[in-house]
Amino acid sequence: MHSLTIARREFGSFFATPIAYVYIAIFLVLSGVCTFFMGDFYARGQADLLPFFEFHPWLYLFLVPAIAMRSWAEEKKSGTIELLMTLPVSTTQTVIGKFLACWTILGLALLMTTPLWLTVNYLGSPDNGIIVAAYIGTWLMSGAFLAISQCLSAVSRSQVVAFVLSVVVCFIFVVSGSDIVIDAFKNWANNLVVDTVASFSFLTHFDAMAKGVLAASDVAYFVLVTASWLFASVIIIDENKAD
Amino acid sequence: MIVVNNLSRHFHRLKAVDELSFTIKPGEIVGFLGPNGAGKSTTMKMLTGFLEPTSGSIEINGQNMPGEAKALQEIIGYLPEGAPLYGDMTVFQFLCFIAGVRGLKGKRRKARLQNVIEQVELHDVLNRQIDKLSKGFRHRIGLAQAIIHDPDILILDEPTDGLDPNQKHEVRELIKKLSKEKIVIISTHILEEVSAVCNRALIIHEGKKLFDGTPYELQCRSRYHQAITLHFSYAADISGLAEIDGVEEMEIDRETGDITLFPEPGKLIMAPVTEHVSHFRLPVDKFTIETGRLDDVFREITIGKGA
Numbered sequence: 001m002h003s004l005t006i007a008r009r010e011f012g013s014f015f016a017t018p019i020a021y022v023y024i025a026i027f028l029v030l031s032g033v034c035t036f037f038m039g040d041f042y043a044r045g046q047a048d049l050l051p052f053f054e055f056h057p058w059l060y061l062f063l064v065p066a067i068a069m070r071s072w073a074e075e076k077k078s079g080t081i082e083l084l085m086t087l088p089v090s091t092t093q094t095v096i097g098k099f100l101a102c103w104t105i106l107g108l109a110l111l112m113t114t115p116l117w118l119t120v121n122y123l124g125s126p127d128n129g130i131i132v133a134a135y136i137g138t139w140l141m142s143g144a145f146l147a148i149s150q151c152l153s154a155v156s157r158s159q160v161v162a163f164v165l166s167v168v169v170c171f172i173f174v175v176s177g178s179d180i181v182i183d184a185f186k187n188w189a190n191n192l193v194v195d196t197v198a199s200f201s202f203l204t205h206f207d208a209m210a211k212g213v214l215a216a217s218d219v220a221y222f223v224l225v226t227a228s229w230l231f232a233s234v235i236i237i238d239e240n241k242a243d
Numbered sequence: 244m245i246v247v248n249n250l251s252r253h254f255h256r257l258k259a260v261d262e263l264s265f266t267i268k269p270g271e272i273v274g275f276l277g278p279n280g281a282g283k284s285t286t287m288k289m290l291t292g293f294l295e296p297t298s299g300s301i302e303i304n305g306q307n308m309p310g311e312a313k314a315l316q317e318i319i320g321y322l323p324e325g326a327p328l329y330g331d332m333t334v335f336q337f338l339c340f341i342a343g344v345r346g347l348k349g350k351r352r353k354a355r356l357q358n359v360i361e362q363v364e365l366h367d368v369l370n371r372q373i374d375k376l377s378k379g380f381r382h383r384i385g386l387a388q389a390i391i392h393d394p395d396i397l398i399l400d401e402p403t404d405g406l407d408p409n410q411k412h413e414v415r416e417l418i419k420k421l422s423k424e425k426i427v428i429i430s431t432h433i434l435e436e437v438s439a440v441c442n443r444a445l446i447i448h449e450g451k452k453l454f455d456g457t458p459y460e461l462q463c464r465s466r467y468h469q470a471i472t473l474h475f476s477y478a479a480d481i482s483g484l485a486e487i488d489g490v491e492e493m494e495i496d497r498e499t500g501d502i503t504l505f506p507e508p509g510k511l512i513m514a515p516v517t518e519h520v521s522h523f524r525l526p527v528d529k530f531t532i533e534t535g536r537l538d539d540v541f542r543e544i545t546i547g548k549g550a
Contacts, residue, residue: 005344009329013332017331086291087341087344088314088317242288
């Protein structure tokens with residue numbers, strides 16, 4: 001209940017400042033650019049949204065840390081963290097509230113891409129089940145990006161530091177499954193190590209999701225990553241809220 | 244009832260609060276005094292559960308502070324130093340948010356909101372964004388959020404800092420009105436505030452308690468307590484003044500021509516001085532009995548010199 005009160009306040013503050021609008025606008029523009037120019041939406045001649053979803057990890061890589069960087073850094077800088085932490089709300093409730101508010105905005109941005117979905121349906125007859133599954137998948141993945149970014153926002157009172165740290169950590173999570181990294185490991189490590197590294201990757205887990213397969217293991221992976229980083233946030237905030 | 248026992252808080256090597264002990268009963272308005280960095284804010288942060296003590300214990304109404312923080316925070320109202328607020332919200336949104344977190348619902352919520360808005364006089368700015376308001380308003384909003392749930396314990400960190408004299412007066416009146424059966428703790432480095440609002444003063448310096456008593460006792464410590472300041476309209480023979488029974492010392496301010504007579508400890512010198520003045524027909528045009536200069540006492544206690 002308290003989480004929802006916090007979430008409502010956070011959500012409102014995203015729209016009181018231009019942050020939410022900027023995020024949504026840039027997300028829409030970039031996802032459009034990626035789909036049509038880099039993804040060859042038309043030239044592929046297939047009625048699906050794969051070229052749209054494919055680029056999401058790379059979009060989130062910069063956009064999610066940007067929207068999440070203020071979550072805690074700003075509270076610390078302006079001192080409102082003292083107000084918040086002396087209200088009868090637990091740190092866990094606050095962390096969840098902040099996460100929900102931001103995640104809703106990420107969801108809103110995704111919802112606003114529905115014209116693309118309508119376009120595909122107009123041009124051909126795609127499997128809409130696959131598209132719904134991919135939407136759920138990408139929203140789950142954005143939650144993982146968000147949990148990482150919000151956690152790192154609690155590390156410092158500087159938003160820039162929070163942003164840079166988040167991008168780096170998210171980048172590690174994204175590329176650990178890319179060919180370059182896998183190749184680098186293949187030369188010297190055994191399969192177990194390679195598989196472990198690859199299994200940490202957002203790309204590996206999102207690949208199937210983008211194609212519409214919501215495997216339990218992939219869903220569990222993103223839920224687990226999100227939950228662990230949220231848990232880490234609680235610990236970090238309790239430890240260094242006064243710094 | 245707040246019982247603090249051997250409370251300490253260290254930041255790395257710095258001892259911000261050092262073995263502090265005191266007890267505060269309902270009805271007391273306690274003024275925390277001390278130079279900047281004395282540990283006032285740190286103590287308040289520990290009382291409100293924002294910081295955890297390095298050692299020692301805090302018991303509020305029989306409950307342990309960091310242990311049962313969430314339950315205790317429901318009966319505490321807190322204004323952090325500098326009145327930090329969510330600047331992107333409007334005043335009304337902000338107060339509603341706090342009321343929501345405080346669990347106020349329905350009629351009570353409406354009544355409490357109306358009550359604080361009236362008490363702190365915020366009706367004119369309800370729909371303004373907090374960021375765009377003056378410091379005085381921000382402090383009042385901070386105060387409003389601290390009293391919205393009608394707390395038993397009110398902890399205010401420099402509530403009048405940066406306010407103009409009228410606003411200071413209003414805030415003091417408000418605190419006095421609130422505090423019948425409650426515990427109020429305010430920190431300040433404005434000494435007059437303590438004698439104006441508080442019925443108990445605690446001086447803290449380098450994390451240690453140096454004085455604990457009423458503001459009157461604090462005034463009594465001043466050399467100026469019960470001293471008499473005179474001024475003559477034209478030059479007169481003042482040699483006899485220093486000889487009056489009970490006068491310990493005479494001081495002349497060369498700039499203003501004011502003559503101050505200090506009494507021997509515990510003696511009242513008003514009667515003999517007036518007698519002397521009328522006997523010798525001295526041309527007195529100013530006659531003041533000093534209550535005590537808190538600044539001097541404060542300096543004396545915290546630096547160990549002055550006065």
